[in-house]
Amino acid sequence: MKFDDTIAAIATPKGEGGIGIVRVSGSHAIPIANKLFRPSRAVLLHEIPSHTLTHGYVIDTSASGEIIDEVLLGVMRTPNTYTTEDIVEFNCHGGSIPLTSVLELVVEAGARVAEPGEFTKRAFLNGRLDLAQAEAVAELIGSKTELSRKIAVDTLSGKLSENVNRLSDRLAELLAEIEASIDFPDEDLDFMKVDTQLQTSREVQADITHLIATASEGRIIKEGVNVGILGKPNVGKSSLFNALLTTARAIVTDIPGTTRDTIEETINIGGIPINLVDTAGIRETDNIVEQQGVQRSRDVLDKVELLLLMFDASQPLDESDIELLEIAKCNRAILILNKTDLPIYTHPQNLSDHCPNVSIVETAITEDIGIDMLKNTILDVLLGGDFVVGESPIITNTRHQDALRRSQEALDDVITSLENEMPPDLVSVDLRISLDALGDIVGKTTTEDILDRIFSQFCVGK
Numbered sequence: 145m146k147f148d149d150t151i152a153a154i155a156t157p158k159g160e161g162g163i164g165i166v167r168v169s170g171s172h173a174i175p176i177a178n179k180l181f182r183p184s185r186a187v188l189l190h191e192i193p194s195h196t197l198t199h200g201y202v203i204d205t206s207a208s209g210e211i212i213d214e215v216l217l218g219v220m221r222t223p224n225t226y227t228t229e230d231i232v233e234f235n236c237h238g239g240s241i242p243l244t245s246v247l248e249l250v251v252e253a254g255a256r257v258a259e260p261g262e263f264t265k266r267a268f269l270n271g272r273l274d275l276a277q278a279e280a281v282a283e284l285i286g287s288k289t290e291l292s293r294k295i296a297v298d299t300l301s302g303k304l305s306e307n308v309n310r311l312s313d314r315l316a317e318l319l320a321e322i323e324a325s326i327d328f329p330d331e332d333l334d335f336m337k338v339d340t341q342l343q344t345s346r347e348v349q350a351d352i353t354h355l356i357a358t359a360s361e362g363r364i365i366k367e368g369v370n371v372g373i374l375g376k377p378n379v380g381k382s383s384l385f386n387a388l389l390t391t392a393r394a395i396v397t398d399i400p401g402t403t404r405d406t407i408e409e410t411i412n413i414g415g416i417p418i419n420l421v422d423t424a425g426i427r428e429t430d431n432i433v434e435q436q437g438v439q440r441s442r443d444v445l446d447k448v449e450l451l452l453l454m455f456d457a458s459q460p461l462d463e464s465d466i467e468l469l470e471i472a473k474c475n476r477a478i479l480i481l482n483k484t485d486l487p488i489y490t491h492p493q494n495l496s497d498h499c500p501n502v503s504i505v506e507t508a509i510t511e512d513i514g515i516d517m518l519k520n521t522i523l524d525v526l527l528g529g530d531f532v533v534g535e536s537p538i539i540t541n542t543r544h545q546d547a548l549r550r551s552q553e554a555l556d557d558v559i560t561s562l563e564n565e566m567p568p569d570l571v572s573v574d575l576r577i578s579l580d581a582l583g584d585i586v587g588k589t590t591t592e593d594i595l596d597r598i599f600s601q602f603c604v605g606k
């Protein structure tokens with residue numbers, strides 16, 4: 145696709161920095177730069193080799209010829225650029241005044257201010273990236289941990305697209321066969337037998353199901369989870385909170401009822417952003433402030449995806465502990481048996497007698513014992529023990545998940561129809577729906593308004 149207009153934007157974040165970049169893309173990018181850039185040595189912009197930087201000045205073209213900024217001008221010629229168009233980048237001093245002044249001059253010289261994500265949209269419409277790759281650009285920029293960065297880079301380099309395209313190719317081949325049997329019903333062509341068609345459909349279905357299954361982990365890695373620490377007063381909840389944060393954020397004393405309100409901080413465990421919530425110890429109390437704190441602790445139950453339920457190994461279990469063990473039965477939870485450095489009254493067995501299938505970790509937080517084990521157990525519970533970022537792609541985008549579900553549903557119908565030897569035209573309708581849904585992921589069949597919605601979520605200048 146060829147665009148007539150040339151777009152421009154400040155591509156670096158607001159605020160002050162060493163450098164700031166005004167990016168210009170389109171067929172007029174180099175002529176526009178020519179109007180306002182004065183090189184410090186005698187060179188002609190249209191003769192400068194591609195992908196090089198040239199030192200010089202941005203000059204106010206309208207008035208006195210005043211120097212607006214001293215810059216390095218990057219010139220990148222079509223087609224090997226981000227958008228595939230000619231791109232120039234003014235590497236200015238990184239302050240809002242020089243940058244907006246340069247952008248204004250670029251616009252006066254004939255460029256249009258770019259919409260959010262418009263450079264990437266051009267890269268997509270010009271065929272350099274498919275839609276899943278283009279979306280990965282935004283995910284990469286927004287990644288909160290090393291792990292989400294890794295997955296975004298994989299998607300950007302085409303791992304998901306290759307996988308989806310392979311499945312699409314198999315379905316397209318199947319569709320061609322089935323449509324041929326509609327068009328030439330009487331001819332003795334060597335069509336795939338129905339059982340081969342069924343086998344192909346089932347294999348593709350299994351791969352789609354596998355991809356969808358990665359989405360729950362994908363969501364956790366991308367968006368993170370809320371994890372609450374609950375337990376009786378004085379069991380060591382705030383000590384654990386501080387240990388996981390590696391800073392003394394919460395007040396710790398030997399007085400039961402120290403924490404009165406919930407405290408939240410975000411940490412990173414094994415690449416997962418975790419919003420950790422410390423709570424007031426749960427017990428019956430006459431103190432009004434503490435009562436409210438205890439109520440808040442109970443409210444936390446509704447907003448967390450994982451509970452860390454803490455018990456004091458140096459005390460026998462009491463009614464409040466039993467209440468917590470009941471909670472563990474119907475929530476995603478890990479039981480923590482703390483203070484194992486003291487003489488032991490409660491053993492792991494006493495906990496597992498109540499909750500046989502819940503993981504138990506023994507700790508002595510003040511002795512720094514068991515914390516790594518707890519982190520590993522948290523990862524196991526959230527991601528499943530065998531989770532690795534490896535060969536197969538991971539779905540982190542709900543749009544992709546939705547498209548895969550639609551493809552899967554239609555393929556279910558295909559399989560049922562084939563099993564019941566329904567007429568080929570009926571099979572082909574569902575097969576096409578399934579194929580189109582896969583096409584949505586990489587942008588083969590995506591409508592203009594969906595594209596607009598996707599790219600409007602990007603930052604300006606990307």
Ligand SMILES: Nc1nc2c(ncn2[C@@H]2O[C@H](COP(=O)(O)OP(=O)(O)OP(=O)(O)O)[C@@H](O)[C@H]2O)c(=O)[nH]1
Pocket residue numbers: 375376377378379380381382383384395396397398399400401402403404423424425426482483484485486507508509510511
């Ligand atoms: N011996 C021993 N003491 C611990 C351990 N963990 C915490 N403590 C101590 O237990 C006391 C209570 O710790 P906190 O972390 O304040 O307990 P909490 O569960 O937050 O208490 P509340 O906020 O009152 O609900 C403090 O004196 C800690 O130093 C441990 O593993 N071993």
Ligand SMILES: [Mg+2]
Pocket residue numbers: 381382383394395396402403423424425
């Ligand atoms: Mg506390």
